[in-house]
Amino acid sequence: MTSPSFALTRQNLAQPVPTLWDVANIFEYATSRFAAIRESLDKSQVSRTPHYQERFVQHLVWEADRFVFPFINMYAINNTQPCLSEYLKQVVKMLTSWQMGALDNPSLFHKFSTHQFDTSGDLMVRYRNLWIHQYTWWKDRFDLMPFEVPNRLTMHEVIQLYRTHMQQTPAAHILLPEIRRRAVGPDPLLNNLRVIRDDLEDLGTKLKDWLTEKIKDGSTALEEMT
Template sequence: MQYPSLIFQPNSVPTSVSLWDAANIFKYATSWFTAIWLALDKSQVSQTSSFRRTFIRHLVWEAETFVFPYINICATSNTSLALPEYLNGVVTMLTHWQVGIVDDNGLFRLFHTHQFNMAGDLMVCYQIVSNYAYSWWNDQFDVHLFEMPNHVPVEEVIQLYKHHMQQLPAAYLLLPEMHRHDVGPDPLLTNLWVIKDNLGDLGAQLEQCLSSKMQDANVALKAMTTLEGLVDDLHDAIAASQQLLDGTGSMQELGKYQ
């Protein structure tokens, strides 16, 4: 499967971010926003107005540093990339705050009272790990000021999500790294090629799955055929035994009358 690179040249220095990178960054962002929500949900600190205001300032910094730039990268490259469900909800909340639909208290309430529509363990489903960079939510941020950098370079963000993947169980590490190709002059055509690659990969996976199922079915059919022969032999043996018993019974009845 191939994913195009999104090429940028800030200060004439080219920087490449692939769609695969962006998707992983959004997945990583979903994980740490969930970790923030869990920390807030378990926190015993009094949620004063100062606490809520400081929390929102940090939450907005998270989005402006690790989420919005990569949404903008996709948008300015005329590339559409879906956000994970929870991250999409967080971005919606933050957008409402940005345009004045809700204030700090409203944003805090929306984030804090969000209900996850899912089954299973939250930490497993959202791949929560032990260590996050810039994990201000674990350091009494309402008492000790957290130094928030103005920006985090793309290269560092990519390394952060790779470090995040390394902390996950070994099964996640078996996922292959995707091939990449540079974006062409026509973004729409590039996206069509990505869709074609996705469909081709999906078709190959389905073909492999069907082939495996057919092999399993053939094995099961052979086993059933073998069992069918054994069952037929058993029926024949039972029928022969019944005939023998019937013959013996008839002979005994005949002996009574002689």
């Protein structure tokens, strides 16, 4: 008979192992969530009482614990640098200061609610800032309700959330190349380096083809003008 602990181990091994590309997409998803929270807070007419601020911080920490910090740790384990948007970097910095005791709940709430993030010139602003999310606690009177968001999300659930998110992306998102998937080997860093190498080769080929086509179109137009 299979012991419960062994069955649990086999179940954990069956969980999907994300590539660093998956993690980068999850960070994009987290950026979209924090941006939506920030804009919703600007539009909210609810009185920002100490209780409201405390509950808000509780939910904000939940966001980071589900969609940010575990994956930053994954990068650290693989000895690689996480790719965070500028806005997400600022949010992580605030939350880290709170974790270390440099900020209390009111201070964190104030910094988050007053932080001005400039998205001008960002090609992917529309991609990041989407409003259809699951667990949109910020649209309700979360300060008056029990803390009902799940205490834990599996890797499979997080990946499905960002994939659903990506399906909402505007037409500009098709400019991003599709990423080839591979079986996971024993060395996660080597696996991801191979994926990055092949993806860069594909991107270089596509850019070369695109540039060749544009040069050809430009030459044709120049001949017609002369």
